[in-house]
Amino acid sequence: MLEATTGQGLRATGRRMTRTRKAVLALLERTHQPLSASEIFSQLQEADVAIDLVTVYRTVNVLKEIGLVVQLDLHQEGQSRYELKEGRKHHHHIRCQICGKIVDLLLCPLKKLTKLIEARTQFIVGDHTLEFSGLCPQCQ
Amino acid sequence: MLEATTGQGLRATGRRMTRTRKAVLALLERTHQPLSASEIFSQLQEADVAIDLVTVYRTVNVLKEIGLVVQLDLHQEGQSRYELKEGRKHHHHIRCQICGKIVDLLLCPLKKLTKLIEARTQFIVGDHTLEFSGLCPQCQ
DNA sequence: TTCCTTGCAAATACTTTGCAGACTG
């Protein structure tokens, strides 16, 4: 499963599978929510995993480099969040302005738009971000 | 023009039109680009306008509160940018991954999508962000 | 046994806050 393939991804880049990397991966896997570095840190502490905040930052960056994790910068959050890619399709998010809950939007409607933008701006589009915010059912 | 209407917006909320606020507004007006606080600060210094970085932050926040300025948090920039609203339509941006140039996209294709998302998620959508990045014509 | 990884301390970047003096209306 995930840990095995990750181990390969790490080794292929001269890196190692360690206790802390396993713990971060397992947390992201079971949480299935985009977590910030400090959330990863405190949730691992509650689970009695000894880890340093600095190590969390280094770990998510490594996982991002080998393509296992995606970094999200949600509007006006002031911190980044990290989410397992885990073979899932590219997608976007909506966040509740009251309680902060984040829900996946399992769609991306921007293929055509990308072509249009390339034609208009002469840019070569490499990436995009799309995020919605509003009130979730519980907070309305 | 802008300064006059802004003065009204300020006064309506018990605020004042000052030398530094005029300078920030004038800069945003002639630059017509989303600028970060530190860019506003250094560009005003070059123009021999004495202003403190703290004042820049406070100023853009006031201008945001009275609806004159929009705050942008572009992906992985690590800082916010501020742009004059100036009666312009809601729009989005594309940024060059090499030189950092930011170009307006004078369109927003998300009206229908918003309805779809509200139906699917039961959220009430209040806001959204959309940003593209890629290579500009000069950097390709 | 190599050299990657970790923890700790410290540094850096961006932004906010407190306070006394300066300025607007």
Added chain:
DNA sequence: CAGTCTGCAAAGTATTTGCAAGGAA
């Protein structure tokens, strides 16, 4: 003249870097 605004200093939050000790392969 009242009350807002500014500069300076300091604090706060998110993230990165340096280095020596610990650990994976």
